[in-house]
Every structure is written in structure tokens, then in C-alpha cells.
């Protein structure tokens with residue numbers, strides 16, 4: 285589904301991503317772990333096209349998307365849930381969800397399924413995004429990314445600053461989406477237990493490189509918890 289080869293990224297003179305190679309498969313959750321500042325967010329921004337890559341390739345379903353704009357990538361099936369959620373605080377929940385449908389025709393309805401996944405959004409439909417709790421905003425950001433029916437969903441630390449009950453709900457939704465086998469999911473996460481529970485595949489980054497990788501069920505045996513806590 286997603287194939288990344290030789291991905292290199294720089295901010296000015298700083299070499300941030302150093303030759304990343306990995307695949308994310310349909311029906312799987314690929315978890316990217318690593319401490320602050322190792323390049324996880326930069327990787328997701330590169331996948332989304334928010335920052336153009338300097339070298340390497342990103343392919344979706346065999347087609348190269350490396351030079352596509354973020355808008356084209358959304359049309360081709362990439363959904364992005366950014367760090368910090370970035371919902372529109374002054375717009376209603378409904379209008380935030382419509383933003384996720386922006387590239388479709390104006391009459392495309394908001395898929396009912398989004399409210400089945402996140403019932404609280406139906407209750408809050410006319411509230412302003414900024415009035416929602418952090419956890420509700422996170423659910424809104426995920427629903428907005430799902431509105432366009434992505435084949436690849438990328439999420440940047442969805443548990444950050446969120447209460448445990450909503451973290452559980454979000455975890456359940458991510459698992460369910462993966463189990464449908466119609467989507468590949470790439471999840472950047474620093475909360476080890478959440479990551480380990482969801483991971484089918486894991487990648488650990490350090491200073492812009494992948495320093496460890498394997499199947500999700502091997503994380504404990506491979507000492508990933510310790511790697512994260514050093």
C-alpha cells in the first residue's frame with residue numbers, strides 16, 4: 285500500500301530524515317516510535333507533502349506520490365491527523381467535518397459512519413470546534429481525516445494530552461479501521477502501551493534513522509520499551 289524508499293529530508297542545513305525505507309500494509313497498523321525530536325513528525329509531513337522531500341520516493345498503491353501536493357495526496361487517498369489536532373476552533377463540528385470533504389462536490393453528505401465511530405460528534409454537531417474537550421477535538425480530527433475515505437491514514441500522537449477513557453475509544457476505532465483491511469494506518473506515538481497494543485508492525489527512530497523494526501507482538505521481547513525509556 286505505502287512504500288517509502290531512501291527518504292531524505294533537510295531543514296536548511298540540518299539532515300532530519302536519513303534514508304528511511306519501510307512499507308505499511310493494508311489492514312495493518314504501523315507504529316513509529318521514538319523520543320522527541322527524532323523526526324517522526326517530519327516523516328508524516330513528508331508523507332503528506334506538507335514539506336517537499338529532498339531525495340527518495342513515496343509510493344501509494346505502486347504510484348509515485350512524492351511530488352504531489354498535499355491536496356493531490358488527499359484525493360489519492362491519504363488522510364492526515366496532525367499533531368495538536370489543528371481543528372478549526374471557530375467552525376462548528378459539522379463544518380470541520382465538511383472541510384474533510386472539501387475536494388468532493390458540495391453536495392456530498394458527511395458519511396453517517398463517522399457518527400457511528402464517534403457518537404459524541406453527533407451530539408456536538410452544532411458546537412464550535414474550540415468548545416470541545418481535547419479528546420473530543422481529537423475524535424473530530426480523526427473523523428475529518430476519515431471523511432474523504434482514505435486508503436492510508438496517518439496519525440501524529442493522537443493520545444497527546446487526552447484522558448484515558450477517550451484514549452481507549454480512539455484505540456478501538458483505530459483497531460477496527462485496520463481490521464476492515466481497506467486501509468493502511470501509520471501511527472506516530474510516544475505512549476508505549478497504546479502503541480504496543482495496536483502495532484502490527486513497529487519502527488523505532490533515532491536521529492532521523494530507523495534503528496529497530498519488527499512485528500508488533502515482538503516489541504516487548506525486542507526491548508522496545510527500554511529503548512523508549514533511555
Ligand SMILES: Nc1ncnc2c1ncn2[C@@H]1O[C@H](COP(=O)(O)OP(=O)(O)OP(=O)(O)O)[C@@H](O)[C@H]1O
Nearest residue numbers: 295298300318319320321322323324325326327367
Ligand atoms: N520547521 C523546522 N525548521 C527547522 N527545524 C525543524 C523544523 N521542524 C522540526 N525541526 C527539527 O527537526 C528535528 C525533528 O523534528 P520532528 O518534529 O520531526 O521530531 P519528532 O520526532 O516528531 O518530535 P516530537 O515528538 O517532539 O514532535 C528536530 O531537531 C526539530 O528541532
